[in-house]
Each structure stands twice: as C-alpha cells, then as structure tokens.
Amino acid sequence: MVQLHSAPKLLALCFFLILVNFYIAEAGVRHYKWEVKYDFRSPDCYKKLVITINGKSPGPTIEAQEGDTVIVEVNNSLLTENLAIHWHGIRQIGTPWFDGTEGVSQCPILPGDTFVYQFVVDRPGTYLYHAHYGMQREAGLYGMIRVASKDPEPFSYDFDRSIILNDWYHKSTYEQSAGLSSIPFQWVGEPQSLLIHGKGRFNCSSLTADVCNSTNPQCSPFVQTVVTGKTYRIRVASLSALSALSFQIEGHNMTVVEADGHYVEPFVVKNLYIYSGETYSVLVKANQDPSRNYWITSNVVSRNRTTPPGLAIFNYYPNHPMRSPPTTPPPPPAWDNVESRLIQSLTIKAHPNYTIKPPTTSDRVIVMLNTQNTIDGVRHWSVNNVSFFLPHTPYLVALKENINGVFNQRPPPDGYDFNNYDILSVANNTNATSSNGIYRLQFNTTVDVILQNANTMNKNNSETHPWHLHGHDFWVLGYGKGKFDVNNDPKNYNLVNPISKNTVPVHPFGWTALRFRSDNPGVWAFHCHIESHFYMGMGVVFEEGIDRVGKLPSSIMGCGKTKNLLRP
Numbered sequence: 252m253v254q255l256h257s258a259p260k261l262l263a264l265c266f267f268l269i270l271v272n273f274y275i276a277e278a279g280v281r282h283y284k285w286e287v288k289y290d291f292r293s294p295d296c297y298k299k300l301v302i303t304i305n306g307k308s309p310g311p312t313i314e315a316q317e318g319d320t321v322i323v324e325v326n327n328s329l330l331t332e333n334l335a336i337h338w339h340g341i342r343q344i345g346t347p348w349f350d351g352t353e354g355v356s357q358c359p360i361l362p363g364d365t366f367v368y369q370f371v372v373d374r375p376g377t378y379l380y381h382a383h384y385g386m387q388r389e390a391g392l393y394g395m396i397r398v399a400s401k402d403p404e405p406f407s408y409d410f411d412r413s414i415i416l417n418d419w420y421h422k423s424t425y426e427q428s429a430g431l432s433s434i435p436f437q438w439v440g441e442p443q444s445l446l447i448h449g450k451g452r453f454n455c456s457s458l459t460a461d462v463c464n465s466t467n468p469q470c471s472p473f474v475q476t477v478v479t480g481k482t483y484r485i486r487v488a489s490l491s492a493l494s495a496l497s498f499q500i501e502g503h504n505m506t507v508v509e510a511d512g513h514y515v516e517p518f519v520v521k522n523l524y525i526y527s528g529e530t531y532s533v534l535v536k537a538n539q540d541p542s543r544n545y546w547i548t549s550n551v552v553s554r555n556r557t558t559p560p561g562l563a564i565f566n567y568y569p570n571h572p573m574r575s576p577p578t579t580p581p582p583p584p585a586w587d588n589v590e591s592r593l594i595q596s597l598t599i600k601a602h603p604n605y606t607i608k609p610p611t612t613s614d615r616v617i618v619m620l621n622t623q624n625t626i627d628g629v630r631h632w633s634v635n636n637v638s639f640f641l642p643h644t645p646y647l648v649a650l651k652e653n654i655n656g657v658f659n660q661r662p663p664p665d666g667y668d669f670n671n672y673d674i675l676s677v678a679n680n681t682n683a684t685s686s687n688g689i690y691r692l693q694f695n696t697t698v699d700v701i702l703q704n705a706n707t708m709n710k711n712n713s714e715t716h717p718w719h720l721h722g723h724d725f726w727v728l729g730y731g732k733g734k735f736d737v738n739n740d741p742k743n744y745n746l747v748n749p750i751s752k753n754t755v756p757v758h759p760f761g762w763t764a765l766r767f768r769s770d771n772p773g774v775w776a777f778h779c780h781i782e783s784h785f786y787m788g789m790g791v792v793f794e795e796g797i798d799r800v801g802k803l804p805s806s807i808m809g810c811g812k813t814k815n816l817l818r819p
C-alpha cells in the first residue's frame with residue numbers, strides 16, 4: 252500500500268527515473284531481478300544449505316558493456332538472515348553507497364526486503380560480486396561480472412568463457428564464525444573440497460547417500476568443451492574462502508592477458524597462481540591431441556594442503572564430455588614454493604599500450620604490519636597491533652550525516668616499531684587492541700600502502716594474504732622479501748609499467764608496495780580477502796572526500812544510529 256504522505260515522494264521518484272532513463276539512454280541499462288535464498292545443494296556431492304540467486308550458485312553472470320548502468324533488484328528471501336552484496340572491482344564513482352559492504356557503505360538488507368543496487372560499469376574487464384556480510388560469501392553467494400570493451404582488445408580469441416574457483420566447507424558459516432570467536436579458539440581448518448565453477452567431488456564413501464550422494468548430477472564435474480584449433484579466452488577468478496590456488500589445464504599453456512580488469516603484457520604460464528578476489532583472463536589454444544580429454548585442476552598452495560585437488564574436464568569435441576582423461580591429474584607445485592609465486596607476482600606488468608603511469612611521489616606512506624594477536628584469550632589478526640571490527644552504523648552514513656559515537660575517533664597507527672619488531676619471530680603481542688577507528692585520507696592525494704608480512708603466533712609460519720581495496724585500483728609498485736626498508740626499497744619501485752589491480756597478495760615473510768590516489772569520495776574497506784581473516788580483524792577502512800559525497804539514499808539506512816535519520 253502506498254501511504255498518503257509518500258505520494259509526493261513517489262511523484263518525485265517517477266520524475267527522477269524518467270530523468271535517469273533519459274540521461275543514460277546512450278549507454279545501456281542491464282536490469283536484473285534476483286531472489287536470494289537458502290536451498291539444499293550438493294556442489295561436491297555433500298548436501299548442505301547453500302545461498303542461491305534465482306536458484307543458482309555460482310549466481311547469474313552479469314553481462315554488460317563499458318559505460319552501461321547495472322540495476323540489480325535484490326530480494327532477500329533468506330527469511331532469518333541479513334544480506335549485502337559487494338560489486339568487487341567496480342569503483343562506484345559517484346555511488347559509494349552502492350558498494351554493498353555492510354557496516355561501511357550500507358545497513359544490511361533485512362529479510363523480506365528488496366534493495367536496488369544501481370551503478371555504472373565504467374571500464375571493460377572481468378569483475379566479481381559476492382556477499383559482504385559476516386562470512387556469508389562462503390555459503391555460496393558469488394558470481395562474475397563481465398564488462399565488454401567498446402574498443403578492440405589487444406588480443407584475439409574465438410570464444411569467451413568463465414571459470415570461478417572456490418574452496419568449500421561442509422560446516423555452515425555460523426558454525427565457523429562461532430568457532431572463531433570461541434574460547435578455546437576453533438580454527439575453520441582446511442576446506443573439504445575445491446570447486447571449479449561450483450562443482451567438486453568429496454569422497455562420500457564413509458557417509459550415507461542421503462548426506463553425500465556421489466551420483467548426484469549436481470556434483471558431476473564442470474566441463475569446458477573445446478574445438479581443435481580454436482583459441483579460448485578463459486576468465487579465471489577466485490572467490491576462495493581461505494585457499495591460495497594453483498590453476499592448471501593439463502598439457503596446455505595459458506597466456507595471461509588480463510588481471511583485475513587491466514590488460515597485461517602477455518606472459519605464458521603452465522600453472523596460474525590465483526588468490527581470493529583476483530581475476531585473470533588467459534588465452535588457451537586447443538592444440539593438443541584431440542582424441543582424448545584433459546584435466547583442469549585447482550590445488551591449494553601456500554598452506555600444507557590436505558584438500559584433494561579440484562577436478563574438471565577440458566573436453567575436446569566430439570569426445571564424450573564426461574569421459575575421464577586417461578592420465579592422472581598433473582601434480583601441483585610444492586605448496587611451500589614461495590619463490591615461484593613471488594616470480595609470478597613480479598612478472599605481471601601493464602600492457603605497453605594500456606599503461607597508466609603512477610605519480611612518481613606520494614603524500615603519505617602507511618606501513619601495515621600483518622600479524623596475529625590474542626585479545627581476551629581469542630585469536631585475532633591485526634594490522635599494526637590493532638584488530639579491526641565493524642560498527643553497527645555504517646561509516647558512510649555516520650560521516651556524511653555527522654552522527655557521533657559510532658566509531659573510535661582515534662585513527663590506527665601509520666606504521667609499527669620498525670627497528671625493534673622482528674618479523675621472523677613468533678608474534679607475542681598478547682596486549683594488542685581492537686578498534687573500529689579509520690584512516691582519514693586527505694582528498695585527491697597520493698597514498699602508499701606497504702603490506703608487511705610477519706610470523707604468526709605459530710613457529711616458523713607466515714601466511715599469504717590477498718588484500719582487496721574497495722573503490723579503487725592501486726598500482727603495484729613492488730614486492731620484496733623480509734622487512735621493508737622505508738629508505739631504500741622505494742628506490743626500486745616500478746614506476747614505468749606497474750599493473751593496476753584491486754587485489755594483491757602479500758607473500759609469506761615478504762612485503763608488497765601499493766600506490767593509489769584518494770580521488771573517489773566515499774568510505775572504502777581495504778582488507779584481507781580471506782573470509783575468516785577479515786572476520787578475525789584483518790582489515791582497515793579509508794575515508795576520503797566525505798564532504799563531496801552526494802545525497803545518500805535512505806535505502807542504505809535503517810540500522811544502528813541511522814534510524815534517527817529516517818524519522819520524519
């Protein structure tokens with residue numbers, strides 16, 4: 252029922268919509284209606300509750316052309332669970348309120364509510380979307396955004412395909428997150444399966460068929476059919492909860508041509524290392540013996556793997572798509588071969604014809620020490636000794652509308668004790684703090700972030716963390732081993748052809764240097780893309796140009812202290 256007092260509003264909305272439609276008539280509008288709900292699914296043969304979009308996980312692919320406006324009407328039918336969806340890699344220029352990050356850019360979408368996301372996909376490339384509320388992404392709410400270029404691309408191919416990689420747990424996200432906040436702490440452990448485009452295979456032999464049914468068609472392997480002589484662009488993305496992955500197509504090389512929506516100077520790999528939140532396009536030529544099929548594999552790297560490989564089939568037409576390759580799947584690289592992963596990171600450079608030069612100097616340098624700590628007996632991840640947690644009122648609304656008492660006004664430190672902190676020894680900072688304080692950046696300045704890895708609270712252990720920045724791309728200026736030297740390492744930065752990305756790994760016991768311009772008014776999360784690490788505090792938030800943010804839509808409000816704003 253339309254209430255009387257909202258009639259003028261409705262009229263205004265109609266005019267607004269007409270204007271919007273007129274304004275964007277040049278570019279296209281891609282309109283999607285999604286129903287998000289729980290369904291029983293068996294992606295690796297094991298039956299569990301999975302969050303689906305219109306019945307699917309991975310969800311529908313958003314297909315658009317650069318400059319298009321994407322409108323997604325999300326209907327939250329999860330019944331007892333909130334929801335928020337993040338558009339990963341889309342910078343949301345002018346629409347920071349549609350970034351979809353609960354606690355940062357919006358209040359959660361309540362069960363039964365419909366929320367309309369509307370944003371422009373301003374650049375071609377391969378992007379993602381996924382839940383950004385609690386550890387909800389792991390329950391299956393994820394998919395791909397493919398934005399076609401208006402201009403010719405610097406490579407050619409016959410067919411354009413997608414593969415999303417993921418790891419998969421049998422426990423619910425609730426069991427996992429409760430374990431992570433428990434005393435004693437209960438780690439989520441290694442995933443049960445690796446999924447290739449939503450399909451995997453768990454060994455059901457010790458379970459009954461009503462729980463784990465190995466003949467369920469939902470867990471028949473993913474098949475990529477190819478025709479001899481043709482070249483395939485495969486957009487490979489990872490939305491793993493924990494695992495760094497190595498992706499291979501048996502007997503075939505892959506030429507990497509795109510990373511996180513940017514063309515790269517092409518390079519050839521046998522196995523592609525890919526970290527959660529990254530996207531790549533690879534070109535694969537179907538040039539092998541066509542009388543058989545080949546394995547597509549995904550394997551855990553950077554952790555002492557216990558999860559069996561993810562397997563799919565690279566099917567040469569007209570062989571039967573389900574015919575198993577006659578070989579054993581190719582072996583993955585050693586899980587602890589940091590060197591080969593570092594080499595691949597260092598190899599990725601901007602394509603010579605698409606290089607965006609970074610500013611040669613920066614206005615501010617923030618060094619972020621990545622360690623663990625314990626707070627009140629619970630294990631956390633921390634940045635410069637501070638573990639992050641989200642407020643109940645989104646920062647964007649609190650800052651724009653000057654709502655007090657939402658978050659700690661004290662900003663987190665810009666660095667750590669460089670001289671005295673030994674990154675190689677076991678972290679023993681039991682006295683760390685947690686905070687929801689944020690970094691406030693001067694608008695339109697150049698900011699460097701140095702991710703400094705260190706030993707965890709376990710002996711001889713440092714993990715790989717894929718860091719993802721919302722609202723921006725950053726230039727990747729360098730990677731190094733050991734402790735970053737603030738005085739000397741910047742001299743070796745790549746200022747000539749650094750790749751722009753939105754997600755980047757910091758390798759074990761190493762560092763990664765990034766640069767970006769604080770030129771997108773809004774409030775943006777920057778966090779480890781490992782679901783449990785962010786949950787355990789591994790993230791920060793940047794504010795820039797809040798005074799330039801336009802009028803916030805009331806649809807992002809309704810929680811915490813934003814409720815006051817909705818009262819007439």
Ligand SMILES: *[C@@H]1O[C@H](CO)[C@@H](O)[C@H](O)[C@H]1NC(C)=O
Nearest residue numbers: 285286326327328363364365
């Ligand atoms: C949400 O989707 C369901 C199923 O399509 C439909 O019955 C319901 O009316 C929708 N709710 C809203 C608010 O659009």
Ligand SMILES: *[C@@H]1O[C@H](CO)[C@@H](O)[C@H](O)[C@H]1NC(C)=O
Nearest residue numbers: 452453454455456457458559
């Ligand atoms: C599945 O597990 C059973 C029992 O542990 C084992 O005997 C069998 O070899 C396993 N199957 C596969 C395909 O790994």
Ligand SMILES: *[C@@H]1O[C@H](CO)[C@@H](O)[C@H](O)[C@H]1NC(C)=O
Nearest residue numbers: 459460461464465466467468
């Ligand atoms: C297992 O899956 C097969 C194929 O879908 C089906 O015929 C069979 O009934 C299932 N078994 C159980 C116990 O659900």
Ligand SMILES: *[C@@H]1O[C@H](CO)[C@@H](O)[C@H](O)[C@H]1NC(C)=O
Nearest residue numbers: 502503504505519520521539
């Ligand atoms: C893959 O690339 C390597 C190194 O460039 C080369 O030696 C090998 O022959 C290539 N393999 C195939 C199947 O093209």
Ligand SMILES: *[C@@H]1O[C@H](CO)[C@@H](O)[C@H](O)[C@H]1NC(C)=O
Nearest residue numbers: 554555556557586587711712
């Ligand atoms: C990795 O796991 C295997 C099997 O559990 C174990 O034997 C090995 O010692 C582990 N390696 C390291 C470096 O922890």
Ligand SMILES: *[C@@H]1O[C@H](CO)[C@@H](O)[C@H](O)[C@H]1NC(C)=O
Nearest residue numbers: 405406516517602603604605
């Ligand atoms: C860059 O563009 C020029 C002019 O279009 C073209 O000749 C050249 O091959 C391109 N370089 C690469 C590496 O694609």
Ligand SMILES: *[C@@H]1O[C@H](CO)[C@@H](O)[C@H](O)[C@H]1NC(C)=O
Nearest residue numbers: 635636667668679680681682
């Ligand atoms: C973190 O805390 C530990 C132990 O309390 C201390 O030794 C270390 O200097 C602190 N580091 C920073 C960056 O404050």
Ligand SMILES: *[C@@H]1O[C@H](CO)[C@@H](O)[C@H](O)[C@H]1NC(C)=O
Nearest residue numbers: 671672673674676677678679
């Ligand atoms: C932890 O404490 C020990 C003993 O006090 C010290 O030797 C070591 O350097 C500390 N580790 C870190 C990372 O500060």
Ligand SMILES: *[C@@H]1O[C@H](CO)[C@@H](O)[C@H](O)[C@H]1NC(C)=O
Nearest residue numbers: 625678679680681682683684
């Ligand atoms: C932790 O803090 C308490 C109180 O501030 C202090 O007494 C204690 O020495 C600190 N411990 C460490 C390891 O820094």
Ligand SMILES: *[C@@H]1O[C@H](CO)[C@@H](O)[C@H](O)[C@H]1NC(C)=O
Nearest residue numbers: 694695696768769770796799
């Ligand atoms: C941001 O800085 C750049 C370079 O200094 C300048 O060209 C641009 O006009 C500035 N933009 C705004 C909105 O101030």
Ligand SMILES: *[C@@H]1O[C@H](CO)[C@@H](O)[C@H](O)[C@H]1NC(C)=O
Nearest residue numbers: 586587588710711712713759
């Ligand atoms: C430390 O861990 C690495 C794996 O990350 C392993 O290869 C190495 O042998 C370990 N060193 C010691 C001294 O335990």
Ligand SMILES: [Cu+2]
Nearest residue numbers: 716779781784
């Ligand atoms: Cu992490």
